[in-house]
Amino acid sequence: MLDQLSERSGKFVVPGNKLGVVEEVLPGQGTYVDNGIIHSLTTGNVRLDLPNRRISVPPSVRQPLVPKVGNTVSGLINNVQEKSAEIRILNINGKSVGGFFSGILHVSNVSERFVKTMFDAFRPGDVIRARVISAANRVFHLTTEEPTLGVTYAFCSHCGRSLNYRDRTLRCATCGRIEGRKTATDYWNT
Numbered sequence: 473m474l475d476q477l478s479e480r481s482g483k484f485v486v487p488g489n490k491l492g493v494v495e496e497v498l499p500g501q502g503t504y505v506d507n508g509i510i511h512s513l514t515t516g517n518v519r520l521d522l523p524n525r526r527i528s529v530p531p532s533v534r535q536p537l538v539p540k541v542g543n544t545v546s547g548l549i550n551n552v553q554e555k556s557a558e559i560r561i562l563n564i565n566g567k568s569v570g571g572f573f574s575g576i577l578h579v580s581n582v583s584e585r586f587v588k589t590m591f592d593a594f595r596p597g598d599v600i601r602a603r604v605i606s607a608a609n610r611v612f613h614l615t616t617e618e619p620t621l622g623v624t625y626a627f628c629s630h631c632g633r634s635l636n637y638r639d640r641t642l643r644c645a646t647c648g649r650i651e652g653r654k655t656a657t658d659y660w661n662t
Contacts, residue, residue, distance in 0.1 A: 481520035484532075485512040491527050500528030537569050539604045539612045545575065546624070549598040555579045557594050559602065559614060573612060577602060581615040583622075583654050593654035599625040601656050622656040 480491060489512040491503060499505050500521070502514040512518075516532040539545055539561060547559040561573040582593045593616075594600065601621050602614035616622045626635045628644035628651065635642040635651060637659040642651045 480518050480527075483518050484516070485518055485529055486515050487512055491518060491529070496525075498524070498526045500526040502529035502531060503527065536571060537564050537567055538571075539564050539573055539575070539607065541604050541607055543604045544601060544621075545604060545612075545614065546599065546601050547575065549594050549596050549600060550574070552590050552594050552596055554589050554591070557590050559600060561612065575602065575604070575612040575614040577614045577616065581605065581613070581617060584617055587654070592652050594623065595626065595629050595651075595653070597627050598623045598653065616654055616656075619657045622654040623659065624656050625660045626651070626653055626655075 485491070491510045491512055494505060494508050494510060497510070497520070499510045502512065502516060503510050504513045505511075510527060512529045514529050514531040516529045519528045519530060521528070543564050545561045546563050547561040549557055550560050551558040555578065557577045559575040559577060561569060561575050563569060579587055579590050582590070587593050600616065600623050602616050603618065603621060604612050605615045606613040626642060627633065628635055628647060628649055630649045631644060631647045633644055633646040635644055637655060642653055642655070643649070
């Protein structure tokens with residue numbers, strides 16, 4: 473019986489392919505058991521660990537990066553309304569995302585201090601860092617309440633130039649306009 477399993481070692485399989493039975497070998501990573509039969513759960517090459525009598529299928533294709541609760545995300549503010557902002561998520565925990573994900577930031581999750589309206593904290597085009605606090609109904613709810621979270625780069629809403637952070641304020645070096653944002657502690661200066 474193990475000879476038949478040894479022949480399968482290294483073979484390319486797709487989800488659902490039969491790999492063996494639980495009486496012969498234990499299921500490992502990338503496998504599932506259905507009525508005592510071990511099947512491939514992922515696409516990849518079969519790996520047989522004879523000393524431990526375990527069969528596995530490490531995935532040959534990288535799994536898509538999807539935001540999860542607790543992840544730190546960076547993105548671009550697409551839309552700001554009085555009580556919420558929509559963020560296009562560009563990376564998760566410092567890794568670029570391949571797909572398109574949006575997050576929602578509610579005014580109650582902006583800061584530990586009271587924020588009357590989202591326009592006091594964010595503007596369209598701002599680059600922000602936030603944390604995912606919920607993924608209910610496939611909607612990624614975000615927070616920027618921690619000091620390291622918030623706007624990391626912003627543009628002047630009057631002339632479009634980048635804003636510099638000095639003395640706890642954001643000031644445009646070109647037109648002199650002062651704007652309010654909920655900035656991260658490591659706001660980028662030019």
